[in-house]
Amino acid sequence: MGTLELDGVSKVFPDGDGEVVAVDDVDIEMRDGEFLVVVGPSGCGKSTTLRMVAGLETVTDGEIRLAGSVINDVKPQHRDIAMVFQSYALYPHMTVQENMAFGLEESTDLSDDEIETRVTDAAGTMGIGELLDRKPSDLSGGQQQRVALGRAIVRDPEVFLMDEPLSNLDAKLRSEMRTELQRLQAELDVTTMYVTHDQTEAMTMGDRIAILNAGELQQVATPLECYHEPANRFVAGFIGEPSMNFFEVERDADTLLGDAFDYPLSESTLGDIGDITDLTLGVRPEDISLADDPAGEHTFSTVVEVVEPMGDENTVYLRFEDAPEGETFIATVGGLQQISVGDEVHVEIPEETIHLFDGT
Ligand code: ADP
Numbered sequence: 001m002g003t004l005e006l007d008g009v010s011k012v013f014p015d016g017d018g019e020v021v022a023v024d025d026v027d028i029e030m031r032d033g034e035f036l037v038v039v040g041p042s043g044c045g046k047s048t049t050l051r052m053v054a055g056l057e058t059v060t061d062g063e064i065r066l067a068g069s070v071i072n073d074v075k076p077q078h079r080d081i082a083m084v085f086q087s088y089a090l091y092p093h094m095t096v097q098e099n100m101a102f103g104l105e106e107s108t109d110l111s112d113d114e115i116e117t118r119v120t121d122a123a124g125t126m127g128i129g130e131l132l133d134r135k136p137s138d139l140s141g142g143q144q145q146r147v148a149l150g151r152a153i154v155r156d157p158e159v160f161l162m163d164e165p166l167s168n169l170d171a172k173l174r175s176e177m178r179t180e181l182q183r184l185q186a187e188l189d190v191t192t193m194y195v196t197h198d199q200t201e202a203m204t205m206g207d208r209i210a211i212l213n214a215g216e217l218q219q220v221a222t223p224l225e226c227y228h229e230p231a232n233r234f235v236a237g238f239i240g241e242p243s244m245n246f247f248e249v250e251r252d253a254d255t256l257l258g259d260a261f262d263y264p265l266s267e268s269t270l271g272d273i274g275d276i277t278d279l280t281l282g283v284r285p286e287d288i289s290l291a292d293d294p295a296g297e298h299t300f301s302t303v304v305e306v307v308e309p310m311g312d313e314n315t316v317y318l319r320f321e322d323a324p325e326g327e328t329f330i331a332t333v334g335g336l337q338q339i340s341v342g343d344e345v346h347v348e349i350p351e352e353t354i355h356l357f358d359g360t
Pocket residue numbers: 013014015020021022040041042043044045046047048049
C-alpha cells in the first residue's frame with residue numbers, strides 16, 4: 001500500500017550566521033494511488049518537501065511515513081520510491097535500454113531476463129520501444145522525458161515523485177505530456193507527488209492539490225474546492241487565471257465600503273463575518289457580468305479601460321466610475337459582446353459569488 005504521510009515535517013537550512021525555514025510543520029496524508037500536486041511560488045519549499053520524501057534531504061523535524069512505516073532514516077535507494085527530475089538526469093554515455101535498466105541492476109536482485117522484460121514493458125507503456133538503442137543526445141526533449149518516466153516505471157515503486165517534469169518542454173508538448181501523465185498515473189495507480197509552480201498543471205492534473213507559501217501549507221483539497229472555497233486570500237489569488245480581484249473594504253453596519261463603491265450585504269453574509277470590520281472582498285473575473293438592470297443592488301457603473309479579445313471571450317479591465325484612472329479590475333465577458341475602451345458599462349457582482357477574507 002503506497003500511503004504517504006508527512007506529519008509535522010519541517011526543514012531548516014543553515015544560512016550564513018542564521019537559518020532559513022524552508023518547510024514549516026507540514027502535514028499531508030496521501031492515500032494509496034492518489035495524485036497530489038504540490039504547488040506554490042518559487043522558493044516556497046516544494047522541492048525541499050519532495051527531496052525529503054525521496055531521502056535526498058534530511059528531515060529537521062517531524063515524520064515521513066510510507067505504508068505506515070517511518071522512513072526518515074531509510075536510505076534513498078531503499079525507499080521504494082522513484083523520482084523524475086526536471087532535468088531528466090539521464091546518463092549520457094548509456095543507451096535508453098541501459099538507462100532504464102541501471103536502477104534495477106543497482107537496487108534489486110532481478111535476473112537479466114527479468115530486467116529486460118521489465119524494460120521492454122515500460123518502454124511499451126511509454127511508446128519508446130523503438131528508441132532503446134539510442135543515446136539521450138539522439139533524442140528530442142519529449143523523448144528524453146519519456147525515457148525518464150520509463151526509468152521510474154520500470155522500478156515498479158510504491159510512490160512516484162516528480163519535480164517540475166514538464167517545465168523543459170515547449171507549450172504544445174507540455175500539454176500533450178500532461179494528458180499522457182494523467183493516463184499513465186491512472187493506469188499504473190501509483191501514489192504520485194508532483195511538484196510544479198504552474199497552477200494550470202495543478203488544476204488539471206491533481207486529485208488534490210497542496211498549496212504552499214513561504215514553507216507553510218495553506219490548503220490541501222481538490223482543485224475545485226481550492227477554486228470555489230479557497231482557505232485564505234493567498235490561495236484565492238494563486239488559483240485561477242486571470243486572478244481573483246481583491247478590494248479592501250471596511251464594514252459599516254450592513255454595507256462594505258470600498259474606496260470607490262459600496263456593497264450591501266444580506267443578513268446571512270453578515271452572520272458569516274461576525275464582528276470583523278476590516279475585510280478583503282474577492283471576486284473572480286468570470287463571476288462579473290454585464291448588468292441588464294442598472295439599478296440592481298449589486299450593480300455598479302464602470303468605465304472600460306482595456307479590452308483584450310481572447311476569441312470566445314474578452315478580458316476587460318474596468319474601473320469603478322469613482323476610482324482614479326488606472327485602478328482597474330478584471331472581468332471576463334462573452335466575446336460577442338460589443339465593448340470598447342471608454343465605454344461606460346454597468347456590471348453586476350452577485351453576492352453569492354463574492355469571497356470575504358479577514359483583514360486587508
Ligand atoms: P521551491 O521548490 O518551492 O522553489 P525550495 O524548496 O527549492 O523552493 O526552497 C525553499 C527555500 O529553502 C528557499 O528559500 C531556498 O532558498 C531554501 N533552500 C533550498 N535548498 C537550500 C539549501 N541547500 N541550503 C540553504 N537554503 C536552501
